[in-house]
């Protein structure tokens with residue numbers, strides 16, 4: 101007879117995802133408090149070849165120790181470290197400890213992104229069992245997606261957090277857009293698409309240089325965020341496991357769409373932990389339009 105007291109796989113996965121969200125939310129005030137005094141760049145580079153700030157490493161160490169200590173988490177991986185770390189048995193957790201850390205000096209928004217996979221790393225998009233991001237803005241908020249539902253929380257300085265919106269859905273009357281990369285490096289087809297968005301009288305530019313800040317604007321007001329393919333970098337800048345999959349999962353769970361230019365971000369398959377992908381997320385009509393524009397490029 102099955103042991104009725106033992107949690108099913110689905111129950112234990114869901115409990116671990118909740119526990120990860122809990123640790124991320126409760127750690128957010130500690131991340132925030134640790135930022136002053138950690139603006140300096142440290143020697144060396146992260147696995148993506150980017151400079152690291154003391155704050156990137158501080159946040160990474162904090163999440164590694166707290167998430168790695170959770171029952172049900174088997175592997176911890178971070179944008180800031182070359183290899184995944186074995187911390188037990190269970191789910192794999194991928195973290196972008198500080199998204200947009202170049203915003204530290206101008207004191208603009210930053211985020212933390214977490215993706216939880218039921219599988220070994222690098223994982224595939226269909227192995228995602230939960231994803232969340234924290235936005236360190238004027239207040240600290242968290243958007244968490246699990247089982248096709250997205251919930252927004254406000255996080256208080258003592259780590260307590262409360263729901264501010266259940267069943268978050270992307271608004272149907274979009275009004276904001278933000279596109280990364282140097283404009284001269286955009287491919288012509290993306291530049292044409294962008295010009296169409298810019299000329300729409302209902303659309304306003306919102307670009308802050310931290311994907312989480314920009315994506316949160318899109319989820320709040322409707323619209324599109326892109327860090328596109330570039331003439332100088334076909335795969336753009338953002339990383340599949342740490343940024344593309346979790347943000348695609350959150351936006352799709354909120355009723356929006358995601359793409360790498362030709363398919364859902366969740367269908368992207370890369371065999372390198374730190375592989376990059378172009379990212380287009382937002383209302384379905386924009387994502388369809390950008391895919392159509394970029395398809396012209398492939399046929400040209």
Ligand SMILES: O=P(O)(O)OC[C@H]1O[C@](O)(COP(=O)(O)O)[C@@H](O)[C@@H]1O
Nearest residue numbers: 198199200201280281309310311312
């Ligand atoms: O400075 P740029 O080229 O506009 O790039 C901004 C993009 O780079 C990122 O900062 C990359 O993330 P990290 O800060 O985690 O490396 C995104 O958050 C943001 O969308």
Ligand SMILES: [Mg+2]
Nearest residue numbers: 196199200343
């Ligand atoms: Mg990032």
Ligand SMILES: [Mg+2]
Nearest residue numbers: 196198199200
């Ligand atoms: Mg980062």
